[in-house]
Amino acid sequence: MTSVSEHDLAWVRDLIHSTAALVLEPGKGYLVESRLAPIARAEGCSISELIARLRLLPHGPLHDRVVQAMTTNETSWFRDRHPFDALRSTVIPALMERRRAERSLTIWSAACSTGQEPYSIAMVLLDTFPELASWRISILASDLSEAAVARARTGRYTQLEVNRGMPSEMLSRHFEPDGADWRVNDRIRSIVRFGVVNLIGPWPQVPATDIVMLRNVMIYFDLDTKRRLLDRMHQTLRHDGYLFLGNAESTLNIDDRYVRVAPERAGCYQLRSHLAGGVSHIDRLVADRSRTPEGIPT
Numbered sequence: 001m002t003s004v005s006e007h008d009l010a011w012v013r014d015l016i017h018s019t020a021a022l023v024l025e026p027g028k029g030y031l032v033e034s035r036l037a038p039i040a041r042a043e044g045c046s047i048s049e050l051i052a053r054l055r056l057l058p059h060g061p062l063h064d065r066v067v068q069a070m071t072t073n074e075t076s077w078f079r080d081r082h083p084f085d086a087l088r089s090t091v092i093p094a095l096m097e098r099r100r101a102e103r104s105l106t107i108w109s110a111a112c113s114t115g116q117e118p119y120s121i122a123m124v125l126l127d128t129f130p131e132l133a134s135w136r137i138s139i140l141a142s143d144l145s146e147a148a149v150a151r152a153r154t155g156r157y158t159q160l161e162v163n164r165g166m167p168s169e170m171l172s173r174h175f176e177p178d179g180a181d182w183r184v185n186d187r188i189r190s191i192v193r194f195g196v197v198n199l200i201g202p203w204p205q206v207p208a209t210d211i212v213m214l215r216n217v218m219i220y221f222d223l224d225t226k227r228r229l230l231d232r233m234h235q236t237l238r239h240d241g242y243l244f245l246g247n248a249e250s251t252l253n254i255d256d257r258y259v260r261v262a263p264e265r266a267g268c269y270q271l272r273s274h275l276a277g278g279v280s281h282i283d284r285l286v287a288d289r290s291r292t293p294e295g296i297p298t
């Protein structure tokens, strides 16, 4: 039982869908209640009064706070492990081979939450590929949530947060103690640039990209939004680039221009048009390591 009426719930559902494409399943009144309670408290009113006020005002900062409060920012270091293993074993070696002349790599963490994903990528790059220290490496990290991006920018994490996936030897290599917390060191922070970007809005600062991490965000979108987003990613990704999706996400039956590629369980995709040109570099690298050079059926 929730104190949010069906009428108010429907209005919040419309607001978050039109602003951020987020789909709120029916029966999630408790979620609206728990996420909006701190905002209502700060505004000195009840949740129904907050929604009544929002209905009367033109869309503004208070609406954005409500939308952002409804996002799920769950994340951790090296989340799901396999995508980061794939970066080490195949994706970055293949890109280094192809970008040797330009000596530059651009990576976009497109729903970065509080920063663990882009910082994990930066750590993989600098730890595994010392040669990249002399390359132009640009990791763009963005999210809809201003609060999440502001936290990510500080690079500061509690002990509880670093315990979620950060190996102790990497902790001592890439962090400095900061009171009871830990702060990502300047070397790692210097290659990650944060910004607020709504994936269904304009993408002002996004250049042609070698790798896009679009992990654990499409699950919140409806089919039309997924289709439009994968189409825009198609334009952003370089023809031989890599798209990573989360475990529960796929391009299957949404956009057949993407093909899932080895290694298995990494959630890694390339463009069919590039692969059609012959065996991909990634497959060649896998073959070099005496493994099956096949794309993984989605």
Ligand SMILES: C[S@@+](CC[C@H](N)C(=O)[O-])C[C@H]1O[C@@H](n2cnc3c(N)ncnc32)[C@H](O)[C@@H]1O
Pocket (backbone or CB within 6 Å): 019, 020, 021, 022, 071, 072, 073, 074, 075, 076, 079, 110, 111, 112, 113, 114, 117, 142, 143, 144, 145, 148, 197, 198, 199, 200, 214, 215, 216, 217, 220, 246
């Ligand atoms: C579950 S987190 C995933 C974080 C990270 N990619 C990972 O896999 O650990 C989902 C993130 O997507 C963001 N998000 C939701 N809707 C968005 C939108 N329309 N545009 C940009 N980011 C969005 C949320 O703010 C949240 O931080």
